[in-house]
Amino acid sequence: MSIAEVARPAAAPVPVAKRGETEALVSGSEAVAHALRLADVDVITAYPIRPYDTVMQYVSKLIADGEFDCDFIVAESEHSQFEVAKHASAVGARAFCGSSGVGWLYAFEAIAVTAGLRLPLVAMVGNRALDDPGAFGTEHNDALAVRDLGWLLCWVDTAQEALDTTLIAYRVAEDHRVFLPCAINCDGAFLTHSQAIVKLPSKQLVDSFLPRYDRGDKRLHPDNPVTIAPQVNEDWLMEMRRQNDLAARHSRDVLIEAYADFNAKFGRGGEPFIERYMMDDAEVALVGMGTLAMPVRVAVRNLRKQGKKVGFVRIRWFRPFPSPELQEALAGVKAVGVIDRDYAFGSPLMGGVLATDVRSALYPAKNRPKVVSFIAGLGGREISTDNVMDMANTLLDAAGGGKVEEQDSYWYGVRE
Amino acid sequence: MLDTKQNIGDFTAPQALDPWKGIKRIAREEYFTSGHRTCQGCESAQVMRLLAKAAGPRTIVLGSTGCMYVANTSYYCTPWALPWMHTQLGSSGSAAVGTAAGLQALMRKGKMTKEPINVIGVCGDGGGADMGLSAISAAMLHSEYNLLIMMYDNESYANTDIQTSGSSPYGSHTSFSPPGKAHRIMNKHWKKNTAAMIAAGHPECKYVATVVSTNPLDTLNAVRRALSIGGPTFIHSLDPCPKGWDYDPRYSHEIGELAVATGIWPLYEIEDRKIKLYGETKRIAEGKLKRKPVEDYLMRQGRFAHFNKDDIAYVQAKVDAMWQSWVIPGVLPFAAADGAAGTK
Numbered sequence: 001m002s003i004a005e006v007a008r009p010a011a012a013p014v015p016v017a018k019r020g021e022t023e024a025l026v027s028g029s030e031a032v033a034h035a036l037r038l039a040d041v042d043v044i045t046a047y048p049i050r051p052y053d054t055v056m057q058y059v060s061k062l063i064a065d066g067e068f069d070c071d072f073i074v075a076e077s078e079h080s081q082f083e084v085a086k087h088a089s090a091v092g093a094r095a096f097c098g099s100s101g102v103g104w105l106y107a108f109e110a111i112a113v114t115a116g117l118r119l120p121l122v123a124m125v126g127n128r129a130l131d132d133p134g135a136f137g138t139e140h141n142d143a144l145a146v147r148d149l150g151w152l153l154c155w156v157d158t159a160q161e162a163l164d165t166t167l168i169a170y171r172v173a174e175d176h177r178v179f180l181p182c183a184i185n186c187d188g189a190f191l192t193h194s195q196a197i198v199k200l201p202s203k204q205l206v207d208s209f210l211p212r213y214d215r216g217d218k219r220l221h222p223d224n225p226v227t228i229a230p231q232v233n234e235d236w237l238m239e240m241r242r243q244n245d246l247a248a249r250h251s252r253d254v255l256i257e258a259y260a261d262f263n264a265k266f267g268r269g270g271e272p273f274i275e276r277y278m279m280d281d282a283e284v285a286l287v288g289m290g291t292l293a294m295p296v297r298v299a300v301r302n303l304r305k306q307g308k309k310v311g312f313v314r315i316r317w318f319r320p321f322p323s324p325e326l327q328e329a330l331a332g333v334k335a336v337g338v339i340d341r342d343y344a345f346g347s348p349l350m351g352g353v354l355a356t357d358v359r360s361a362l363y364p365a366k367n368r369p370k371v372v373s374f375i376a377g378l379g380g381r382e383i384s385t386d387n388v389m390d391m392a393n394t395l396l397d398a399a400g401g402g403k404v405e406e407q408d409s410y411w412y413g414v415r416e
Numbered sequence: 417m418l419d420t421k422q423n424i425g426d427f428t429a430p431q432a433l434d435p436w437k438g439i440k441r442i443a444r445e446e447y448f449t450s451g452h453r454t455c456q457g458c459e460s461a462q463v464m465r466l467l468a469k470a471a472g473p474r475t476i477v478l479g480s481t482g483c484m485y486v487a488n489t490s491y492y493c494t495p496w497a498l499p500w501m502h503t504q505l506g507s508s509g510s511a512a513v514g515t516a517a518g519l520q521a522l523m524r525k526g527k528m529t530k531e532p533i534n535v536i537g538v539c540g541d542g543g544g545a546d547m548g549l550s551a552i553s554a555a556m557l558h559s560e561y562n563l564l565i566m567m568y569d570n571e572s573y574a575n576t577d578i579q580t581s582g583s584s585p586y587g588s589h590t591s592f593s594p595p596g597k598a599h600r601i602m603n604k605h606w607k608k609n610t611a612a613m614i615a616a617g618h619p620e621c622k623y624v625a626t627v628v629s630t631n632p633l634d635t636l637n638a639v640r641r642a643l644s645i646g647g648p649t650f651i652h653s654l655d656p657c658p659k660g661w662d663y664d665p666r667y668s669h670e671i672g673e674l675a676v677a678t679g680i681w682p683l684y685e686i687e688d689r690k691i692k693l694y695g696e697t698k699r700i701a702e703g704k705l706k707r708k709p710v711e712d713y714l715m716r717q718g719r720f721a722h723f724n725k726d727d728i729a730y731v732q733a734k735v736d737a738m739w740q741s742w743v744i745p746g747v748l749p750f751a752a753a754d755g756a757a758g759t760k
């Protein structure tokens with residue numbers, strides 16, 4: 001894909017005079033619950049695990065209070081939770097589920113086949129460290145474990161973005177050119193549990209953006225007696241894998257369309273794949289996903305006050321991976337530091353998962369910058385502004401010709 | 417009476433499928449047709465055929481991995497004339513719940529034409545009584561959905577080359593329990609009592625039956641009864657499997673008959689908490705028919721060929737105990753402990 005095809009924001013957002021939005025103080029999980037209500041989801045399946053399960057607590061209350069009509073099923077395991085939602089999706093019901101940490105991995109089999117079946121399930125991951133040893137805090141390895149299976153994966157930063165992205169996720173996942181499941185990643189505690197003022201759109205506005213889920217000729221129903229997922233073996237599997245590959249590619253165009261429409265109708269939404277912060281004249285850039293954006297932005301502002309040309313790129317969509325956007329945004333930059341809230345033991349150059357992908361996306365770029373891997377904030381440990389300033393100074397040093405380790409990762413905040 | 421259905425949405429009535437009175441009255445239409453590639457004499461395939469016929473065209477079938485998927489349901493030659501979808505090995509319960517929930521939500525919300533649609537989750541003994549037990553148990557609590565779980569029990573993980581499962585009988589030779597020089601008996605557990613366990617442990621489940629396709633009419637009518645009663649229901653079918661049990665395919669029916677006649681496989685229906693033995697099992701229980709010795713059944717199958725006299729005597733004694741000391745003979749394996757307040 002060439003840089004010419006890079007998705008830039010649609011025209012400057014046009015504020016719509018009467019969108020009928022209200023404002024409320026809600027957490028990231030509650031914002032997602034409101035999005036589910038607005039999307040008129042038909043089947044939701046739950047199983048308890050911190051921190052994602054707050055979304056299900058809000059959903060069940062909305063149902064109990066008669067504000068939301070859906071079949072709400074408390075499964076007996078995450079495996080069943082994801083299987084139930086998958087099968088509801090196959091008969092044409094809009095479905096939702098979610099999990100965190102080991103719960104997400106308990107459902108791994110169901111997660112894998114949902115993508116293989118091309119079912120547009122939407123899930124929320126409240127990112128959480130994988131046991132053992134036990135930890136509730138955020139780490140991205142849970143969702144990243146499924147990165148090659150066809151799930152669309154995005155990381156959001158605010159409660160508003162969580163709500164908006166849930167609506168966008170249904171639109172993109174259910175598009176016939178895509179028909180792939182989508183997981184919205186919310187950092188545990190930092191986003192799932194912290195409140196912010198969020199604009200709650202009206203049902204009418206949402207309806208104008210999000211069409212009904214139509215499974216078309218793939219719907220399982222007595223009027224359409226198809227056999228879904230028969231045994232295919234080597235006779236057909238390769239062709240089917242290729243179809244999934246094409247669907248994952250198409251998701252890029254569909255995302256671009258969806259964000260353009262969302263921006264036009266809601267007057268917000270921004271650029272689909274990445275968020276650029278003070279990147280226009282940046283000499284070095286930090287890259288990361290999720291709520292670490294907050295300390296990074298503060299650090300970038302502090303450094304700018306010192307006259308240091310530092311910028312930040314927040315990756316919003318991890319699958320499809322925004323290679324064209326990163327190649328364009330980071331082309332003029334001398335050094336890039338990728339902050340991973342994950343680990344990838346034994347990986348190429350000992351970097352994090354994100355660093356490894358960013359490095360390969362930049363490899364074919366002209367004037368590719370130096371890429372440095374920073375591992376930070378594991379298990380929900382705070383990433384401080386000082387940590388980030390230190391990372392940025394390392395990059396500035398490298399940009400000025402100083403020595404920097406590109407063949408290994410820098411771990412931040414570890415007590416040695 | 418307490419309305420336990422409050423706040424859980426519409427309860428869509430099940431289909432009314434009257435029993436077929438006599439083999440000549442059964443529908444002619446087949447919804448499980450040609451195209452399957454199961455072994456000759458495969459009773460499980462026969463169960464699929466009876467299941468589809470009994471349920472009729474307004475039905476969705478979900479099938480978990482196993483012979484009835486891998487050997488039975490191939491791309492370009494599917495035998496299913498009903499809508500059919502694969503589900504994971506341990507997911508027949510979840511598949512049925514998800515399908516029923518999706519249909520019900522769409523109908524309640526006016527997004528789909530309202531009509532009763534049968535939802536049937538099919539699983540083998542491995543997928544059902546072992547791996548999928550928790551999901552089936554959960555499904556059996558969903559009184560708001562109409563769903564049937566049909567467990568076809570060929571007493572092994574047949575598709576993966578006949579490995580021992582929780583439903584494999586004591587001592588049977590499987591590819592994970594071969595008789596050897598040091599250990600003649602590798603599979604030492606007695607077969608899991610799945611149907612009774614489901615019936616006893618799931619207060620929302622209104623119908624449980626055991627069947628054997630040697631009795632096609634009873635099997636058809638059990639399916640029709642389960643689907644008409646509605647809510648979550650369960651049928652457990654014992655399926656002679658020529659490959660796994662090691663006998664000539666022509667004897668499948670006969671071996672099914674012997675399983676009942678020896679008292680090893682009791683036939684019963686539990687409806688609304690009341691149990692009814694039927695067929696030969698009933699006559700055995702009433703003393704009108706003498707149980708055949710288990711040896712007649714065991715020695716017809718290669719999987720028991722390594723049994724010696726003691727092994728046969730052991731199985732006979734266990735089966736005798738089923739009939740002589742269980743609270744409900746052949747069904748519930750409790751005897752009153754000495755001095756305890758028992759039922760007898």
Ligand SMILES: Cc1ncc(C[n+]2csc(CCOP(=O)(O)OP(=O)(O)O)c2C)c(N)n1
Binds near residue numbers: 539541573
């Ligand atoms: C999660 C998982 N583990 C293992 C398998 C391998 N496997 C495929 S079919 C099968 C046998 C299933 O046995 P059962 O449910 O009794 O059905 P049968 O093959 O006997 O018809 C197994 C173990 C699988 N498909 N999925």
Ligand code: SF4
Binds near residue numbers: 483575
């Ligand atoms: S192995 Fe047994 S269950 Fe499987 S197809 Fe053959 S006869 Fe049927």
Ligand SMILES: [Mg+2]
Binds near residue numbers: 568569571575
């Ligand atoms: Mg089996």
